[in-house]
Amino acid sequence: MARQERLYIVTYDIADPKRGRRVFRVMEGYGRWLQLSVFQCRLTARRRGALAMRLEREIKPSEDHVLILDIGPAEDIDPRVESLGKRFEVAPRQAVVI
Template sequence: MVRRANDEHAYVVTYDVADARRWRRVFKLMKGYGRWLQLSVFHCRLDGGRRADMALALERLIDPGKDHVVILDLGPAGEVEFAVESLGKRFEPIERRAVVV
């Protein structure tokens, strides 16, 4: 199957950043790409261009010798039933909405 650049995929992005200042920068960046699930975990719906932009921005913020970011591609967003088992704090799924840039 060929993936078009504008096809949205669902992602889970999680990170372990050693420095508190860098961690805050990564957290702030990720709020612009997806929904915060918990401390260092975000759920994102991104097309190929936004996903590439996000990865590049993350690479610029982290220290590759000390920090680690994992981007899990869950597949085409329209085909993914994002089910989360949440113990404790209530989880609310991401709404699909248009973003004006």
């Protein structure tokens, strides 16, 4: 059975810079950094759950906000992005070793 990956966009607004750096480090292990507080991630259900648990440990719910947008099955998605300003490059599919 093939691993079912889904494409997610994760964006966050963290009130404390120290917590923000910790969240950034967590996110680096799960996806590709696109812009400031935005990551593109291809995740199995298990890795998506692990990501949410790791983020919940790092944030302060009364001050911080994380959005995890489920875009759909990764193999069926070819993100079309309109980019103003600097050039945007679609994240290539690649293995991430943690």
